[in-house]
Amino acid sequence: MQPSDDVLRDIHRRMVRIRIFEQEAGKLMEAGKIPGALHLYVGEEAVAAGVMVHLSDADQITSTHRGHGHLIAKGGEFHKMFAEIFGRVDGYCKGKGGSMHISDMQIGMLGANGIVGAGPPIAVGAAFTNKFKKSGNVAVSFFGDGASNEGSVHEAANMAALYKLPIVFICENNGYGEYTPQAHHQAIVDVADRARGYGMPGVVVDGMDAVAVYEAAGEAIKRARAGEGPTLLECKTYRFFDHVGVRGMGLSYRSDDELAKWQQRDPITLFEATLIEQNIVSAEEAKVVHDKVEAEVQAGIEFAEASPMPDPAALLDDVYK
């Protein structure tokens, strides 16, 4: 599944959107402007972008605590995102959810989730709806290497394969669950090895290579839409920031060397270089993309800062319908 030039440009744009949003969010957090916890997606952009470019607004995704990248790649709007993570009333969740629960039901983004491993069973439900309604839509569930050890992921994978649901499981293996390296949380190297135990294909792909992700995700999504059942696609990636925020708790659980090594494979730098080399975008055009996104991010921040805090009178709204 070779991506067209337009698709490549689209992927690029989505990656840049994630990167700049997250960098700014990180700064704002360090400046004390964002309450609560913020799990940033910087370094992993190729995964969200390479997958989401295959999806329409009617396809659903479930996300993780590290959800901004998924929402942005799915088409989320900066101003509502900033407003939400600032806790403002114009945010996606009227300020009630924050970063860990950011969501946009309109475009099938069924929520970031503060519970590790909670997404896959919900995605199974969305895929069930797709099959029930014969809508042709697909559900995609993102989860981490750490999450792969939750029983919920096991149950969801088994059910998806059993019912041949239109769903793709994307394991974003960034080598760590919080501060615990993969080798300390599982005795395997490839989470995709678990696929066979459910009766679905397991595929490993370089999560720093947007085209590789695009192609593998495309296959999996095609299979799902064709009624051939789920795929477990593992993307090997890395987060450039700490588990929470930018610098996290200042623990030395991973080496500077390791980080540097992965940063040399920055998915955006790599991808942009290829695009320019292949004359798909010029260096100038790439810069325009960055600048535009930058401006949009700033506009989003301004919007969010101008948005009021929710009225305490709204405290008990939306508990029930």
Added chain:
Amino acid sequence: MQPSDDVLRDIHRRMVRIRIFEQEAGKLMEAGKIPGALHLYVGEEAVAAGVMVHLSDADQITSTHRGHGHLIAKGGEFHKMFAEIFGRVDGYCKGKGGSMHISDMQIGMLGANGIVGAGPPIAVGAAFTNKFKKSGNVAVSFFGDGASNEGSVHEAANMAALYKLPIVFICENNGYGEYTPQAHHQAIVDVADRARGYGMPGVVVDGMDAVAVYEAAGEAIKRARAGEGPTLLECKTYRFFDHVGVRGMGLSYRSDDELAKWQQRDPITLFEATLIEQNIVSAEEAKVVHDKVEAEVQAGIEFAEASPMPDPAALLDDVYK
């Protein structure tokens, strides 16, 4: 790991003990003498016997709702078992547990369990103790094909492999979870296929063949004791009675043909024939084994019937230590 003649006779005796106990229990249940639910092990005897003959009283097992066979094979005593399933004060659990919670901590039988899938995490804990204390003991966890879809089993398997614990997971695949055939609860044929996804060996064995079970379990237990980590051993077996009791709910979820086909592979008939053929026991000796067990079962029943019901004053005993 060739079994000695003594071991073969031991396995035989254990199987017969299970069979006769369970048949009598089934009759007593149908006669209305046993309260609550009774999940009988008839047909699956080769699994418990072939595994347990490798274990000492200091090795631990966790069991399932279908736990009598495990307890008997581990060395459980009929009189305390009958007393328990009758709800009498001289039962293993003073009448407070019944069939689903029958247990003997003295011989490392950490309980039948009414919660499907609850055993494996507990067995991981026992194995952890063995490793922590460097005792050389091993923990064995029995669970069904149906249970294999519980998240708890996944979490336990992953942890066991990660810590290289001295534990063996025995999947008793009898083709059904209650009334649901395997093909309706998972898209795979061999539960052992899941082993690779944890980084442990997965082995499939004919669960109607006591020697095959003995050999495969022996390997796995040796590995565990040697500090080489867990194994997932799947035993293909069949229950000759219904899910609950003898005739169950009278559902037609499996065919008479299927049952008959499996009954032709009755693990005791098969094994006894081999033993006799190989002159390891004579037909006479085999009959003596049956007769002795029969007598012991009857004595157990008499003991249990004479045992008083627990005093209501004991209701609140043993909630706390």
Added chain:
Amino acid sequence: MAESKTQPEARELTYVAAINEAVRAVLTEQPDAFVAGEDVAGAGSVFGYYKGLLEEFGAERVIDTPISEEGIVGLGVGAAATGLRPIIDIMFMDFMGECMDEITNQMAKMRYMFGGTAYLPITVLTMSGAGISMAAQHSQSLEAWLCHLPGLKVVMPATPYDAKGLIISASRDDNPVFVVLNKMSLGMKGEVPEDSYTVPIGEASIVRPGENFTIVTYSRMVHESVKAAEALSSLGVETEVVDLRSLQPLDTNVVIESVKRTHRAMVVHEAVRFGGMGGEIAAQIQELAFDYLDAPVARVGAPFSPVPFSPQLEQSYIPNADKIVAEARTLLDV
């Protein structure tokens, strides 16, 4: 939700048949409704709720699942969030521990966390109660866990009529509703109209009027309380028995009005007394009717132990009419 109380006809059904009829009605009325759970299709549930529904509605709408409670509830949450109206079966309430995260952190909170942009029309059917020697892991009444979770509704029908009407109400509700059934009641008979009717969620009913004493109860304990009321009547105490039917929302009005008339009250449930809903209800009664109370609000519930297996022990464990009467006599000094 429209309330549609119909005239009861002279047709009797068992509790389990009423459940069956309710689910059939829901599947008939609501094309987006489906049933999923362990052994709900081929076996029609181990309690028989769904007998015949697989045949009638097909395998796309009556679905056997693996033994994966967290996955099952997750399936319900995801399906509800994307436009279906799931009926999720959790065989025994005791198994909620396996899916309490999906219940607590997803089902109950999704709407609120998402600022009202989602809604979850899920009905969960599950089974509570002791009495048939199913021992500690198959006999619990854990409704208190659910009632403490904003975002959920909880109903506990005592009769076939209410079972049917509440299940239909639950499945027409756009919020998650737990319908907690009772295993000792499965064979109990009562009048059940044939048509599709609703019993409104959040409305208690006075099943026996009385002037001297109020018993507030729900589920099977309604019948034990009525029995107790008869016994108390012969001692000169006329007991009003309030069947809450819904625990969340709780019909505080009916309870308080009754207590204001009778001046003495007792809450009865099968759940463990300590930390059970009786505490909440008793606390509310004394908050809202303090000046009307001539005696403390009493509570009858199970003692502080797991449910024992042995039948006699189990009987000495479960609240019943005798225990209610004994407690009431102490309270009322009769």
Added chain:
Amino acid sequence: MAESKTQPEARELTYVAAINEAVRAVLTEQPDAFVAGEDVAGAGSVFGYYKGLLEEFGAERVIDTPISEEGIVGLGVGAAATGLRPIIDIMFMDFMGECMDEITNQMAKMRYMFGGTAYLPITVLTMSGAGISMAAQHSQSLEAWLCHLPGLKVVMPATPYDAKGLIISASRDDNPVFVVLNKMSLGMKGEVPEDSYTVPIGEASIVRPGENFTIVTYSRMVHESVKAAEALSSLGVETEVVDLRSLQPLDTNVVIESVKRTHRAMVVHEAVRFGGMGGEIAAQIQELAFDYLDAPVARVGAPFSPVPFSPQLEQSYIPNADKIVAEARTLLDV
């Protein structure tokens, strides 16, 4: 268990340092104790409880686990049943839904179901409470679930002193004990003796004496209640503040004695008011001290919604001194 109250020395520690010191003391005293949980070893817990313990006691006794709450608790249950004394860490109490079966059906019941032949010396450390915009899934106070389960003990320390003493008591206890900590309190300072001392499980403490009014509370709300008591003092109400410290077992005596003296009471907790422990406690107070009460037992708790993210909303959600005072003024008419 031996009680060993020592003279407090003039040494101040934070709540988190007290926890750390307690666990260190336990690992030192008990060769069969170990700590297991997510990020407890390498990271020393995301809250910092176990900093330095991996280095001190080694990777065999301070163990990072996969993200597998059910597996982790199961490990604790199995290890305890076979002779070890596990300290199990459940990072946030909100995650209990993932392991509620192991807690409810195994940990709490194994001893009883097995007729007393097993015992489970497990200590579970977990974190409750809102206040730092961690939103609906990382801010809950779900102690009511645990207190309703026979077989468990539950303590909720309000101070560094009690945190250390209760953790040491918990780990010497031969039953499963949940030590529910509070995230807003981590940095709070207080006197903590250096030696290994215990605070007895099941004993409340009167942290502020008073004659006109009793507030029964626990965990961080103790401090808000004391603040409220100061404010009420200026209105002429002298409030006795009872810090329960243990919720299971509950020190009913101290509470009832206090109410018998003051004649008016309020229960305060951070958990959702509806279905929270306040109901149980209020119900018990009116049961046992009815004739002494001059007013209904009031309750302050969180309103009936999930915990909102936005800081101001969250502040309007969490109970505090002002809300306690306001509620008390209505109750006491001052």
